Amino acid sequence: MNPSPRHDGGLAGLPRRALVALVVFAAALIAAPGFVDDYILSVLILGLYFALVGQAWNVMTGFCGQLSLGHALYIGLGAYTAGALFVRFEISPWIGLPVAMVVAGLAGALIGFLSFRFGIRGVYFALLTIAFAEFTRILFDHWGWVGGSSGLYLPVTERTQVDLWSLRGPLWMFYYVILAAVGLAFLVCRRLLNAKIGYYWLAIREDQEAAQAMGIDILRYKVLAVVVSAMMTAFGGVFYAFYYNQFYPETIFNIDKSIEILLGVIVGGIGTLFGPILGAFALAGIGEVLIWFQDLVGVRGLKLLTYGVVLMIIILAKPDGLWPWLRPLLGLGRRDRA
């Protein structure tokens, strides 16, 4: 894992080259809808969605070292809260969003407090997060008010008219919404990592007992990591609901959802700031190439089979992820910096 960076928050502390690279990268993403077709745009949206939820997962697992395999819970709670408020009461997703974040944050606080209060760590904690997500999935399956097992459908309107207030509109509107969210999440993560709380998280990640001996209130800061992570993930859930317009407990609370969130982060570089973004784009790209290849060969299952092989190769060759390896190659900083 990487030692902590030694600069203040904000972008001012970045090395010049890194700042230029970041600006170029951001500019390319902002300009992208003008140059690409809808298909590429939808792939980029998928990549950005995973960049957002990956960054969220990274706060809890990468920064604070608490392995979560149940982040589908917060996606689902976010999607259901904002989705149900919109469908039932026609409340705008921009009002639903903070409500969803609070709901997910409270769920995270409850799970975190219960687990850490009872001293649950490591694999046991990871399995507990799965159990809570599965438990909630079955509850929603039997909760008629939000559609039960047949799920929740958002009214679909024409995608040419931009209605930002209700998040109804064409592809490029969703693109800019999720792009803004990813940028915001990046700044929040950077800010957190360079604040006192970030240092505490890294200390807990590296050695919980030592951190405790130094006087860090580990229960408090571990719960906070879960809460921050859950709230950011709920943002992704709200976006998911309004972008896809339909979701079921069976899919949105599924462990597959939790797993796809964390793949990109581990591939990109867990605990780093840019790793989750890089990993999300890398996997979205690989995914699309593999779909193309699968259609070319015409064998079902080939995409996921190759995907599995690719994951194994990456973790064998670059166990710390792509970003810690790529970063010095691009001359954007030393190998040991986050």
Added chain:
Amino acid sequence: MFDLPTFIYVDSAIRGLLQGAVYGMMAIGLSIVFGVMKVVNFAHGEMLILGGYLAFMLYSWFALDPIIAIALIGPLMFAFGAVLQRTLVDKFIDRPQHQQFLLMIGMALVLVNGLDMIFGPDARGAHEVPYAFDSYEVGGIFIDAVRLYKAAAALVMVAFLFWFFKATRTGKAIRAAADNYRGALVVGLNVSRLYAITFGIGAACAGAAGCLLVLDDITPHAGPGFTLLAFTIVIIGGLGSMPGALLGGVLIGVSEAMAGVIFQPSLKSIFSYGLLILVLLFRPAGLMGKRA
């Protein structure tokens, strides 16, 4: 609730008990691997499905009874597991959990989709064994022969594993390596060979459980579900404890069956997960595990 005739509840409890024995045997494999190597095998359910499909092949080509096929598939899966440990898993023994997890997820994807490519996504099962429709009557309760034989086979294998770890030199050496890795190295045990055997046993348990479960129905995509089920059982019983895994299997088997008749089948796993959450919070080492 509780408005059905009594024999239906008794019947369900017995079905759950018998299924629980199979679950327990499956979970023991996962428990042993974690107890000894501290590696969480997130591809356990997928290995089960692999064993199940091997049994299905032997059944459909040679009409070989899946229970008898365990004698072939068990050793085959053992070899598969041992080779996997030697070539891949061994590199990850000391790595952080998330790296082990990613390796196993990759492996699980390969297994599930490889089987899907070969056999297709539909459910397969060995439904025409000679005793498929036999049953025994005990005090007015009918017990399916298939379920009874499955449970009996599972218990025989569990007994074999208990004997292996209690009585054989290799079994004792594996327990020694689990208790004290460094100590085992000091006294000259070949730990990496013992780990290969351990992972092989884990895979063989999964494969054998697959042979038994193919008497119902299996699909390639049931793999992750079985992985999750095995975890639930093992945590409830106590990760690393063999009797615990058996107890957990029976508890889950019975609670699933009873929830199916008392409430509705779709609610059956809410009790498993509820039990799992309670056990983790109040007795995280599991019902029969040593305090971590």
